[in-house]
Amino acid sequence: MIVTTIKYYKESFRGLSREIWLLSLIMLINRSGMMVIPFLTLYATQELNFSIVKAGLLTASFGLxxxxxxxxxxxxxxxxxxxKVMSYSLLLGGVGLITLGFIKSYWLLMIAIFIVSTIADALRPAVMSSINDYSDPENxxxxxxxxxMAINLGISIGPAVGGIVAGTMGYVWLFVLDGVTCLIAAFFLLRLLPEKSSHPEEIEEANDDPKQSVYKDYIFIAFVAVNLINLIAFFQILSTVPLFFERxxxxxEFQIGLFFTLNGLIIFLFEMPVIFFTENLKRSFFWVIxxxxxxxxxxxxxxxxxxxxxxxLAYSFLVGFGExxxxxxxxxxxxxxxxxxxLGQYMGAYTMMFSLAFLIAPILGxxxxxxxxxxxxxxxxAGLNTLSVLGFLLIRNKISD
Structure with a gap:
């Protein structure tokens, strides 16, 4: 039984291109350096002596x-x-993050955070779009x-290392190390990952498709809106759920930390085999619902x-497998x-949806x-999630999946 399980787990990773593995490594390096955001409020209040309100506005600037x-x-x-977008985002974002650590003026720091965040997060839709170039439709x-998986692993490493760095070396080093990991990721991208054009059959399909702008694709706009509702509920996991556990x-704090560890382990251990098992059973939109x-x-x-x-445990497994x-x-x-x-427009709208939900969720909750x-x-x-399920069902009736 154990041997069969291990064999099945290994099988779920087979067939993926070398470029996808390299892109995953690059994202792991990039996200392993994610140290600034978790400690930005503490840095602003303890190191720069800004008020809590001002510290919150700095975080909001990052979100915007x-x-x-x-x-x-x-x-x-x-x-x-x-x-090119991935390359410039990593290079300029890395330099920008290092620079942030040496800005002490409140208004200048707020403007700089917004600019650096804009540059750094331009990476996300580019990475999502590039998956089309580096993978085949079947996988x-x-x-x-x-x-x-690489991003989640990196995110679990970054804050842990950041806590040690902030406590032993000082907050400025968080910005330096975050920036350096961006530059290292850029080095691996430029040295190891080849630039690749689209699959010929996909270009031919696109040329026959009259929809060229995401803003004219009303079904996709509806999909983004419905998914936004779903994500606003989901992101309570980072705000009101820990409050519920505590109050x-x-x-x-240790027990709450174990919850996030458990959630991360569920994603890390089960996502690939679950996707491997489900990808040929039903069309993709069924599993979204x-x-x-x-x-x-x-x-x-x-x-x-x-x-x-x-x-x-019920919440942990339901929210983990739901994700x-x-x-x-x-x-x-x-x-x-x-x-x-x-495609970039589509991925831009898709990743923007996550950023909006991340901003709205804690405020509403x-x-x-x-x-x-x-x-x-x-x-x-639960009502928001139910509403999103109904919305997804309506969209599914309008598409061929």
Missing amino acids: GSIAGSALGGWLSDRWGTY RTRSISLIR EWSLS VGAAMIGLAHASFLLPGHWLVIF ILNFPYSNTWALKRGSRGS TQILDAYGFEVLWYSM
């Missing part, structure tokens, strides 16, 4: 830059090509999952009576939907919590 970068990166990918979802269940439904059930589990540990199904398959469908001439409490919050979030 992320939205702008998603749009810019998608637009430039259609004009320059994904390879595209697994290619996305491998890159997601309602009296869990310690199933994933959104599981995230909704995860929020509904907080309303059930029972021992906290049982509910804790495993919803995120890669929605990305695959977005790539498939994007016409070749404006904490406002509902403060006014009505946790019970209404979880009903609301």
Whole structure:
């Protein structure tokens, strides 16, 4: 049984191109240096002596830059090509991050954070678009999952290392190391990853497709809007869910940290084999709907009576497997939907959706919590997920999948 499981797990990684493995390595290096964002508020208040309000505005500036970068990166990918956008984003973003550590003026720092965030996050739609060039249609979802795995692994490493660096070497070194990892990633990109054009059959398909702009593809715009609703509920995992653990269940910081570790392990261990198993069973949009439904059930589990540990585990597995199904398959469908001439625009809109949800989720969640409490919050979030499932079903009836 164990031997069969290991063999199946290995099989889920087979067939992926060398370029996808290299792109995953580049993203792992890049995200392993993600040290500035988790400590930006602490740096602003403790090192620069800014108020909490000012520190929050700096973080908001980073978020707004992320939205702008998603749009810019998608637009430039259609004009320059994904390879140039990835190269310039990593190089200029790396230099920009190092520079941020030496800016002490509040307003100058806010403007610089917005500019650097815009440049750095132009990388995301370019990477997503480049998956079309470096993968085949039959393993595209697994290619996305491998890159997601690398990103998640890097994100788990970066803050842990950042905490040690901030405590022993000082906050400025967070900016330096974050920037250096961007430059190292750029080096690997330019040295190892070849620039590659689109698959001929996809170019031919695109030329026959009259839809060239994402803004004229109303089904895709509806998909982004529905997915935004789903993601606003999902991203409670980073704001109100930890508050729920602490206030309602009296869990310690260590125990809450174990939840995030468990969630990361579920994604890391199960995403590739789950995608390998499901990719030939149903079309991609079916799994988008199933994933959104599981995230909704995860929020509904907080309303059930029972021992906290049982509910804790139920939420962890439901939200983890919901993410495993919803995120890669929605990305695959977005790539498939994007016409070749404006694929960057599609990926720009798709990644912008994540940035918007990341900004809206904590504001909406904490406002509902403060006014009505946790019970209404979880009903609301489960309701949002249900609404997204209904929206996805309506969209599915309009498409061939």
